Amino acid sequence: MKRLADARGAIHFIAVHLAQLRLRDFRNYARLDADFAPGFHVLLGDNAQGKTNILEAVYLMATLRSFRGVGGAQMIRHGAKGYFVGGNVVGRGDHEIKMYWALRERKLSLDGQAVKKLGDYFGALRTVVFCTEDLQLVKGTARARRRFMDLLLAQTQPGYLPLLQRYMHTVRARNALLKQSRQGGTDEGALESFSAELVRFGNEIIRARRELAPKFSPLARLAYRRISNNAEELRIEYQPSVRNDFAVELAQSRAREKNFRATLVGPHRDDLQLLLNEKSAAQFGSEGQKRTLAIALKMAQAEYLAGIHGSPPILLIDDVMGELDVKRRSGFLPLLEHARKACGQVFMTATEENWPSELGKDLQRWQVQTGTLKRF
Ligand SMILES: Nc1ncnc2c1ncn2[C@@H]1O[C@H](COP(=O)(O)OP(=O)(O)O)[C@@H](O)[C@H]1O
Numbered sequence: 332m333k334r335l336a337d338a339r340g341a342i343h344f345i346a347v348h349l350a351q352l353r354l355r356d357f358r359n360y361a362r363l364d365a366d367f368a369p370g371f372h373v374l375l376g377d378n379a380q381g382k383t384n385i386l387e388a389v390y391l392m393a394t395l396r397s398f399r400g401v402g403g404a405q406m407i408r409h410g411a412k413g414y415f416v417g418g419n420v421v422g423r424g425d426h427e428i429k430m431y432w433a434l435r436e437r438k439l440s441l442d443g444q445a446v447k448k449l450g451d452y453f454g455a456l457r458t459v460v461f462c463t464e465d466l467q468l469v470k471g472t473a474r475a476r477r478r479f480m481d482l483l484l485a486q487t488q489p490g491y492l493p494l495l496q497r498y499m500h501t502v503r504a505r506n507a508l509l510k511q512s513r514q515g516g517t518d519e520g521a522l523e524s525f526s527a528e529l530v531r532f533g534n535e536i537i538r539a540r541r542e543l544a545p546k547f548s549p550l551a552r553l554a555y556r557r558i559s560n561n562a563e564e565l566r567i568e569y570q571p572s573v574r575n576d577f578a579v580e581l582a583q584s585r586a587r588e589k590n591f592r593a594t595l596v597g598p599h600r601d602d603l604q605l606l607l608n609e610k611s612a613a614q615f616g617s618e619g620q621k622r623t624l625a626i627a628l629k630m631a632q633a634e635y636l637a638g639i640h641g642s643p644p645i646l647l648i649d650d651v652m653g654e655l656d657v658k659r660r661s662g663f664l665p666l667l668e669h670a671r672k673a674c675g676q677v678f679m680t681a682t683e684e685n686w687p688s689e690l691g692k693d694l695q696r697w698q699v700q701t702g703t704l705k706r707f
């Protein structure tokens with residue numbers, strides 16, 4: 332782990348922060364140039380002013396996707412041809428990120444060089460977002476939880492994303508073949524070679540996910556305990572679709588595949604079980620417990636990344652305070668304090684300052700109003 336120890340042996344994280352953000356024709360920002368210091372930033376403003384849009388832009392630079400789950404076209408300012416999002420990341424190795432997205436033209440550069448391999452790009456900027464959609468991690472389908480695992484693995488293992496892409500490509504190709512089988516028999520030779528590939532890539536994904544769970548689970552348990560004041564115990568268990576042997580189980584599913592015309596076993600069917608006092612949180616948890624759990628997962632994600640990379644990710648917190656009751660809000664605070672002490676950078680949106688006053692010190696306040704950002 333890359334952490335620095337000072338003369339007294341105290342361990343310090345290396346601060347990485349977004350020093351500058353530039354937007355052109357992004358959402359309701361025609362033009363934005365903002366400089367940000369490390370530390371705690373609060374974006375304040377009424378509804379529909381552009382607070383979340385800022386977080387979306389920062390997250391987009393880090394992950395190349397919107398946390399709102401929309402495509403590029405929606406983020407282009409109405410009437411414009413394309414958007415530009417750029418930024419300078421300062422910390423261990425400074426980076427300049429530039430991205431331009433239009434329907435017919437896409438450009439992504441890191442430090443003045445066009446990005447060829449995405450594996451080289453991820454890592455320049457790491458973020459963890461907290462938003463209302465996080466509740467889907469608990470309430471939604473297994474897909475949301477697989478995505479969560481995959482993002483965590485992509486953020487910590489350079490080879491994971493290409494591996495996942497190859498696996499998903501194979502699943503799609505194999506499914507297409509199974510669908511064709513309606514017209515006179517399947518091409519068994521082709522199916523066999525896809526199956527072999529599926530098993531090879533799939534086993535690697537399963538191994539990565541299996542190794543992640545026991546490292547991640549204790550962090551999430553601790554975060555949940557802190558926010559909920561030890562109300563319940565959280566346990567997270569990886570629930571792979573493959574029980575023992577992928578190749579054997581795939582072969583055994585052949586008869587069912589003929590009916591469904593799709594690949595029915597494999598890591599694309601995995602799940603992550605979330606248990607509160609050994610009961611499914613999705614089925615038995617209260618609304619408040621589910622929200623707390625979603626936040627705990629994100630906090631654990633941030634801690635996991637900080638531990639591996641030696642610098643905390645930038646936290647993007649969208650409207651979260653408003654969703655927690657007073658007690659849980661004050662449980663959330665120590666976690667933010669922790670981020671602050673680690674010299675991280677936090678961006679938090681709110682319509683009003685409705686958090687306990689302890690958090691009030693050293694805040695950097697920004698007023699967001701119809702696509703403009705002003706320090707106050
Ligand atoms: N592609 C777009 N072009 C122009 N304006 C947009 C676009 N997408 C969203 N907006 C505007 O952005 C505003 C919402 O921004 P948002 O950041 O979600 O607000 P909030 O401050 O409530 O978080 C709305 O006024 C909406 O009309």
Ligand SMILES: [Mg+2]
Nearest residue numbers: 382383650680
């Ligand atoms: Mg918002």
